[in-house]
Amino acid sequence: MAVGHPLDPYLRTDRLPTMWCPGCGLGVVLGTLLRAIDRRIREGRLRRENVAFVGGIGCSARMTLYPLFDSAHVIHGRAIPFALGVKIVKPKMKMIVVGGDGDIAAIGGNHILHALRRNADLLVVMANNMIYGMTGGQLAPTTPRGLYTTTTPYGNPEREINMVRLAAALGANYVARGSTTHPQLLEQLFYKALAKRGLAFVEVLSTCPEIFGRHIDFRSPVDLYLELRKRIVVKAKPSVEESDYNWEKGFVIGEFVDKDEPGYIEVYLDYLSKALEKQPS
Amino acid sequence: MRLEILIAGRGGQGILLLGHVLGKAIAEHTDLHVLGSETYAAETRGGDSRVDLVVADREEEADFIKVVRADIALFMHQLQLDAYKDLVGDGAVVFLDKSNVTEIPRRSWRIYAEPYTDIAEREIGTSRVANMVALGHLVGVTSIVPPEAVESVIRETVAREWVDLNIRAFRYFLRLSPHRQTEE
Amino acid sequence: MRYEYVTGNIAVAEASMTAGLKFYAGYPITPSSDIFEYLARELPKRGGHVVQFEDEIASINAAIGASWTCAKSMTATSGPGFSLMLEALSLAVITETPLVVVYVMRTGPSTGVPTRSGQYDVLQATYGFHGGLVIPVLAPSTPQEAYDLTIRAFNVSEELRTPAILLSDAVVAHTYGKVAIRERGEVEVVDRAKPSVPPESYRPYDPLDGIAPPMACFGEGYNVLVESLTHDEKGYYAPRTDAQRRLMWRLYRKVVESAERLFDYSAAYLDDCEFALVSYGPTALSARVAAKLLREEGYRACLVKLRTLFPLYEKGVRELLRGVGKVFVVENNVGLYFRELRGVLRDKEVISVPLIDLDVPPPQEIAGVVKEWL
Ligand SMILES: Cc1ncc(C[n+]2csc(CCOP(=O)(O)OP(=O)(O)O)c2C)c(N)n1
Ligand code: SF4
Numbered sequence: 001m002a003v004g005h006p007l008d009p010y011l012r013t014d015r016l017p018t019m020w021c022p023g024c025g026l027g028v029v030l031g032t033l034l035r036a037i038d039r040r041i042r043e044g045r046l047r048r049e050n051v052a053f054v055g056g057i058g059c060s061a062r063m064t065l066y067p068l069f070d071s072a073h074v075i076h077g078r079a080i081p082f083a084l085g086v087k088i089v090k091p092k093m094k095m096i097v098v099g100g101d102g103d104i105a106a107i108g109g110n111h112i113l114h115a116l117r118r119n120a121d122l123l124v125v126m127a128n129n130m131i132y133g134m135t136g137g138q139l140a141p142t143t144p145r146g147l148y149t150t151t152t153p154y155g156n157p158e159r160e161i162n163m164v165r166l167a168a169a170l171g172a173n174y175v176a177r178g179s180t181t182h183p184q185l186l187e188q189l190f191y192k193a194l195a196k197r198g199l200a201f202v203e204v205l206s207t208c209p210e211i212f213g214r215h216i217d218f219r220s221p222v223d224l225y226l227e228l229r230k231r232i233v234v235k236a237k238p239s240v241e242e243s244d245y246n247w248e249k250g251f252v253i254g255e256f257v258d259k260d261e262p263g264y265i266e267v268y269l270d271y272l273s274k275a276l277e278k279q280p281s
Numbered sequence: 282m283r284l285e286i287l288i289a290g291r292g293g294q295g296i297l298l299l300g301h302v303l304g305k306a307i308a309e310h311t312d313l314h315v316l317g318s319e320t321y322a323a324e325t326r327g328g329d330s331r332v333d334l335v336v337a338d339r340e341e342e343a344d345f346i347k348v349v350r351a352d353i354a355l356f357m358h359q360l361q362l363d364a365y366k367d368l369v370g371d372g373a374v375v376f377l378d379k380s381n382v383t384e385i386p387r388r389s390w391r392i393y394a395e396p397y398t399d400i401a402e403r404e405i406g407t408s409r410v411a412n413m414v415a416l417g418h419l420v421g422v423t424s425i426v427p428p429e430a431v432e433s434v435i436r437e438t439v440a441r442e443w444v445d446l447n448i449r450a451f452r453y454f455l456r457l458s459p460h461r462q463t464e465e
Numbered sequence: 466m467r468y469e470y471v472t473g474n475i476a477v478a479e480a481s482m483t484a485g486l487k488f489y490a491g492y493p494i495t496p497s498s499d500i501f502e503y504l505a506r507e508l509p510k511r512g513g514h515v516v517q518f519e520d521e522i523a524s525i526n527a528a529i530g531a532s533w534t535c536a537k538s539m540t541a542t543s544g545p546g547f548s549l550m551l552e553a554l555s556l557a558v559i560t561e562t563p564l565v566v567v568y569v570m571r572t573g574p575s576t577g578v579p580t581r582s583g584q585y586d587v588l589q590a591t592y593g594f595h596g597g598l599v600i601p602v603l604a605p606s607t608p609q610e611a612y613d614l615t616i617r618a619f620n621v622s623e624e625l626r627t628p629a630i631l632l633s634d635a636v637v638a639h640t641y642g643k644v645a646i647r648e649r650g651e652v653e654v655v656d657r658a659k660p661s662v663p664p665e666s667y668r669p670y671d672p673l674d675g676i677a678p679p680m681a682c683f684g685e686g687y688n689v690l691v692e693s694l695t696h697d698e699k700g701y702y703a704p705r706t707d708a709q710r711r712l713m714w715r716l717y718r719k720v721v722e723s724a725e726r727l728f729d730y731s732a733a734y735l736d737d738c739e740f741a742l743v744s745y746g747p748t749a750l751s752a753r754v755a756a757k758l759l760r761e762e763g764y765r766a767c768l769v770k771l772r773t774l775f776p777l778y779e780k781g782v783r784e785l786l787r788g789v790g791k792v793f794v795v796e797n798n799v800g801l802y803f804r805e806l807r808g809v810l811r812d813k814e815v816i817s818v819p820l821i822d823l824d825v826p827p828p829q830e831i832a833g834v835v836k837e838w839l
Binding site (some may be wrong): 015048050052054057065068069070071072073074075078080081082083084085086088089091092093095110111114182268272275276278 | 481487488490509514516518519520522523524525527528529530532533534536538552553556560619636684685686688689690692693694696701702772
Binding site (some may be wrong): 301304305307308309313314315316317318320340342343344345346347349 | 468469470573607608609636639640641642643731733745750751753754824825827828
């Protein structure tokens with residue numbers, strides 16, 4: 001009998017292998033996330049039937065296809081409002097939004113903006129491969145300046161978005177950046193994020209060897225992995241000022257914000273209780 | 282039975298409240314069905330205010346939102362009388378605020394013209410309830426809805442400090458003989 | 466049951482609560498906002514949720530999410546907002562998510578005359594989303610119909626697991642009427658079917674013997690899959706022609722084959738009718754008066770008011786108008802629903818009477834146009 005993988009109980013094993021390209025970083029993102037969930041479930045901090053995944057569209061959003069939990073694979077950019085709709089009606093749910101940098105920072109920009117403003121009780125995992133993978137290598141708001149993409153063939157002239165800074169500025173309870181090159185730290189960030197009320201935002205620098213690697217001439221997954229790893233600076237408790245998003249100078253990863261302010265759901269339920277007081281007896 | 286009622290005046294004369302109270306009283310306190318539309322020129326204070334009510338005993342006969350040929354009309358101002366007189370059918374019962382209407386067209390209407398605004402000012406103490414004076418007259422003459430029903434709607438609808446004044450104004454013509462037809 | 470004198474918008478809000486609304490998400494837009502505001506006050510008192518989102522896109526996606534907790538969900542909007550919702554409407558179609566969208570039409574295109582009316586979006590309501598399927602569209606002409614059809618929209622949406630559109634407009638929205646408001650128990654309320662099998666054997670998109678699959682919801686241990694990709698009965702991506710065919714035809718049939726049951730209309734003077742005025746929404750009220758005016762002049766005119774616009778029960782419409790000579794389709798746009806009816810009534814002379822008016826086309830004008838053709 002074949003020996004199962006320790007994460008098998010959390011996977012729709014009949015759907016494996018995944019659709020991701022060999023060497024894609026997304027497997028690491030999902031693996032570390034599931035390990036963190038497993039730890040929280042074992043601790044009794046999470047109940048399995050209350051965990052749900054929601055993703056938009058993109059290679060990253062397809063992380064919703066494999067976990068054996070309630071899952072929704074919806075439309076490009078709109079995972080956050082879907083997840084919040086669930087959360088408002090069933091506050092006991094642990095809603096995990098997974099998506100790419102296009103899904104969350106570009107087309108979903110308005111939704112992440114307001115989810116952050118609300119400190120909405122969601123775990124948002126943004127897998128940042130610095131490119132549009134699924135659609136074949138177009139510009140992302142996270143593509144480093146100067147790099148080739150199929151829609152900026154003369155080199156990306158635009159400034160990149162720093163989602164860590166945005167999330168911190170708008171008041172998320174938890175803001176972290178991890179990297180698939182540092183899976184243990186990544187799992188630890190997820191583990192921490194899963195216990196937070198309010199919005200927990202985790203950006204994950206990830207490798208897309210198939211598209212991004214090809215664009216920058218690191219065609220083998222290992223080479224791209226090493227190239228990204230070279231640019232990662234690990235810090236225990238970096239400040240938001242240190243979060244600069246810069247391909248040349250490197251990326252600081254770690255926990256940038258860890259607060260414990262009331263999340264949206266608490267504030268909202270308090271508001272609801274005012275309406276209930278008005279109920280005629 | 283099917284009746285079209287047109288109520289019109291200038292903005293600020295309380296036309297919408299008058300029409301709303303009448304429509305609500307009919308809908309909630311009689312077996313009749315009613316459709317009502319309330320329109321006003323938002324841009325100009327003093328512009329047209331108008332309420333159209335279509336009232337019928339069968340639901341499918343309360344079938345339109347605009348007056349095509351009014352059976353009952355109430356004009357609180359000359360401008361709207363001039364503008365809408367062609368919507369009023371022959372034989373219609375027409376109420377006019379003589380305080381604001383000086384020229385009455387020659388039509389085969391049954392006309393009740395009283396100085397509602399002056400009465401309100403003189404008898405109740407404020408011209409702001411002229412609309413209710415007129416409504417009392419209309420209800421008294423047409424008996425379209427029981428006066429008590431209108432009063433209970435006034436209590437529900439009007440801000441508390443205004444209820445008494447409005448009810449006093451509404452009762453003014455009901456206390457007098459309501460069938461005093463004034464002009465032919 | 467109690468009678469109230471309320472506008473079409475308030476009738477919609479009241480009806481939605483009777484139908485079991487639990488979640489409303491919206492973004493303000495004239496002339497739909499008073500539905501939102503009324504519910505914001507009333508629904509929380511009855512244990513429901515009302516939230517303003519950052520735009521219409523978020524609103525409808527949140528409503529879809531909420532529906533996957535098995536909460537009955539609704540949003541209301543007008544043309545500009547509905548246009549933003551179309552992508553998600555398509556999501557609701559393929560994921561078979563029960564959802565009611567109240568579309569209060571206003572004068573367009575674009576910002577048009579935001580406070581006034583029109584019927585320009587009658588085809589967009591069902592054909593606007595991508596994917597080429599049909600969703601139910603119910604069109605009230607009075608506050609009472611707005612009330613009754615809102616409840617029906619919820620019921621259809623639950624029964625067929627489809628988004629359903631209540632197609633109102635600025636006129637119905639703000640017209641007052643006597644409305645019979647019913648409590649739960651005084652009116653038929655349908656709730657979506659739930660699975661009767663344990664999670665291990667549950668297939669989320671398998672209709673079994675019914676019209677629509679039983680629906681397990683989030684947080685019930687069923688490992689639900691909401692899937693926007695073409696999927697098989699398990700909800701797994703199935704990029705194959707056979708799976709696409711199976712899914713498309715099932716989604717198409719469950720709505721179109723309900724046309725007979727959903728068919729709803731009323732008629733006046735049909736018995737001796739030679740010329741039928743067919744209309745919908747508040748324009749149908751005007752057309753009814755026009756028919757009356759024509760009859761006073763000796764023309765044998767009649768009125769057919771359609772309340773179910775989609776799916777159109779073609780056989781029913783043909784039968785209804787069998788004895789009629791000419792059919793006039795009266796609407797407040799450039800002549801849109803006319804195209805639907807002309808396709809169905811191929812053996813008849815079908816004439817478009819498109820009359821653009823910021824409120825409703827006046828009956829005299831309708832009668833005048835019709836007379837030109839007689
Ligand atoms: C409304 C809409 N616009 C465009 C697309 C096409 N599209 C699919 S995925 C995607 C971007 C994917 O990039 P990202 O979100 O970064 O995810 P990745 O594939 O890189 O993981 C785009 C543009 C779509 N599905 N829907
Ligand atoms: S295209 Fe890139 S991101 Fe998508 S699966 Fe392949 S390697 Fe991963």
